[in-house]
Amino acid sequence: MRALLTALTLSFFLLPSSSDAATLRCGTALASDGASKSEVLMKCGEPLSKDTRTESVGEKTKQKGPEADTTQERIVYKTIEEWTYNFGPRQLMQVVVFENGRLVDVRSGGYGR
DSSP states (O other): OHHHHHHHHHHHHHSOOOOOOOEEEETTEEEETTOBHHHHHHHHOSOSEEEEEEEEEEEEEEEEOSSOEEEEEEEEEEEEEEEEEOOOTTSEEEEEEEETTEEEEEEEEEEOO
16 A cells, blocks of 8 residues: 555656646647747748737836835837647647747647648
């Protein structure tokens, strides 16, 4: 019984974590978190569609001064691109999201055509 409990405990730590790692499989090639757009193009080819938008995000920074701490806020602009891949009627379409040219997310869509 004790050996079973130990084995179960160890196997729990060996399971992959449920982090939100973005990975796109294109045949035998994999494109993972942080891949550039050119890397994804080389591994997966041209997508069915590309959509681009710009988002603005407020970013706060604290600075220590001689008399008081100050907080400054600045606007940071990010370029978001979503590429849609259609791998055929028996596979789910994949939406690949790039932020400032780097892969950050992969979502499944409906079945392709």
